Amino acid sequence: MSALITTRRSTNAERTVCGLLLLVAILSLGITESLAGPREQAKRIHDRLTGVPPSATVLNDLTDLITNDPTGGLYEAAIQAMENPNFYSVTLKNWATPWTNEEQTVFASLNDYTATVIGMVRDSVPFNQLLSADILYIGSDSRLPAYSMDNNEHYVQLEQLGINLKDDLLRVNQSQVTDLPSTATAGVVTSRAAARAFFVDGTNRAMYRFTMLNHLCTDLEQIKDPSRSSDRIRQDVSRSPGGDSRLFFNNCAGCHTGMEPLAQAYAYYDYSYPADDMEAGRIIYTPGEVQPKYLINATVFKDGYVTLNDHWDNYWRTGPNSLLGWDSSLPGSGDGAKSMGEELANSQAFAQCQAKKVFEAVCLRPPGDAADRAQVTSMTNNFKANNYDLKGVFADAAVYCAGE
Ligand code: HEC
Known part of the structure; x- marks a missing residue:
């Protein structure tokens, strides 16, 4: 019993010491942060954009830019740091x-x-x-x-x-x-x-999924919408998986209704490789001829959609996924990968995704609080206003995370 009490006491004492140390650490961090002058800011901007400290000459140049122009100097310093x-x-x-x-x-x-x-x-x-x-x-x-x-x-x-x-x-x-x-x-x-x-292999839906994930920062799971028409879902998708048609409507349809009429844009592409060496393959393109991978497993649901060409339609322009911010000056349908790529890359989600990824790369953390999110919005707006020049987005992020 007494041993137990002793243990408890020392734990409490340890906690107090830890707490004090933490407090000191936080305070000193706060002080360094608030005292970050032009030189420290210049160094931080350079470190974050290039991963290496600046040379003495470059550090002096960047510091001068910041000192001489209190309004635009940080941004100029960031653009200059990208020369490395x-x-x-x-x-x-x-x-x-x-x-x-x-x-x-x-x-x-x-x-x-x-x-x-x-x-x-x-x-x-x-x-x-x-x-x-x-x-x-x-x-x-x-x-x-x-x-x-x-x-x-x-x-x-x-x-x-x-x-x-x-x-x-x-x-x-x-x-x-x-x-x-x-x-x-x-x-x-x-x-x-x-x-x-x-x-490679598969059914070319992977190209669509990963393009959405990497460039609209959206995994399909997050944007499932089973309320669109399922008329373009291919024959390989069961309409009653495990004998349960509700599962199809509640789950499978959420992704496949919207994904299929977009992924159809890739119907003439494949990655072809020698049987013994996947790395030695090449992209192939067969205009007018749908790749066999679009027509496999036709007996799973034979009334499913049979792909005849590379015509795509964006069903997600209406319904909940209109929130991705599609460009109203584009038609929302077309033929082939090029126009489908324009459809994706002119959405608000695309612009915002690039800004968010830059924020993470430069600030070394995901955007967290309201101020961070407002910063990503402002970077997104500048990006679009600046004819989608990414250098400006990197500079904006470096300035924001340079310290006060
Ligand atoms: C979260 C989105 C999503 C849901 C839900 C979903 N799928 Fe898919 N499905 C995909 C994606 C993405 C692919 C492409 C996978 C790849 O090739 O990497 C795919 C591929 C397939 C394929 C092609 C074969 C394969 O494995 O590549 C079939 C068949 C299929 N899904 C059936 C279904 C069925 C049946 C359901 C419901 C039980 C379902 N899917 C639910 C997104 C989804």
């Missing part, structure tokens, strides 16, 4: 890499998808073209093997040779270096890396 090549080869590469594989890992080689994101940011290409443009970035260094549709060697070498991505990425048309006609290109969606990750 690490912004491209580390920050942007790590930012984009998880979108290019199903595991969403950052530990993957550079590829045509990540290089294209990096190049588009560098050149201030309007980022709402990400899912539709005839665009690709390759390395310009003469030591590199040529871009190949059949492997990723060009980008592996680009990285291994330590080539400066800020200076040596070259913008080309995707249709110039691949056998895709320009009309069949859809930005990073038709990159080799995305095809390898999301057109």
Whole structure:
């Protein structure tokens, strides 16, 4: 009993000491925060955007920018900090890499998808073209093997040779270096890396799901809406899974009603690979000819929808998912991946998702309180007003998280 009491006492004492230490830590943090002068802000901006401390000269330059212009200096300093090549080869590469594989890992080689994101940011290409443009970035260094549709060697070498991505990425048309006609290109969606990750096997619904997840920050589970028409759901989806048609209406239909008429845009694409080597495959495009993967398991529900072409319709323009903020100047239907990519990338959800992802990358935490959320809204608005220039979004975030 007495031993028990002793234990309790010492625990309480420990708690008090811990509490005091915590208080001191919080207070001193608060003090450093509130005392962050131009020099500390300059350093923080540089660290957050590039992952490395600035050189003495750069630190002086950034500090001067902030001191000399109390209103715009922080933003100017952020834009200046992006001159460091690490912004491209580390920050942007790590930012984009998880979108290019199903595991969403950052530990993957550079590829045509990540290089294209990096190049588009560098050149201030309007980022709402990400899912539709005839665009690709390759390395310009003469030591590199040529871009190949059949492997990723060009980008592996680009990285291994330590080539400066800020200076040596070259913008080309995707249709110039691949056998895709320009009309069949859809930005990073038709990159080799995305095809390898999301057109491989399956039914091409994965390309749609991961594009929504990575670029509208929306997983289908969050936006299930079973109240649309189910007339486009393919034959492979059972209408009474486990013998229960209620399950179809309450669960399966929530995703499949809206997803199917959009994923139809990819009906002519596949990733084709030799039986023994999935990495050695390439994207294929068969205009006018629906890929067999759209027609598999036809006996599961033979009255289901039979895909005849790549015509897409956005059923989610009405109902609860109109909240994703579709662009009213676009028709909401079309043929093929390019126009479907425009539909997605001109939504409010797309713009806001990019702002949120930038906030997380620069502030090293998700937006939390009301002030953070207001900041993401303001970054989203600036992004759109600034013709979808992502550099400005990175600068806005760096300023917000630079300390007072
Ligand atoms: C949260 C959204 C969602 C719900 C709910 C849902 N699905 Fe799916 N379904 C998907 C996605 C996304 C894919 C593509 C998966 C992939 O290839 O990565 C898919 C693929 C499929 C496929 C193709 C085969 C496969 O596994 O790729 C079938 C068949 C299918 N779903 C049937 C159903 C049935 C039956 C239900 C209800 C019991 C259901 N789904 C519920 C989103 C959903």
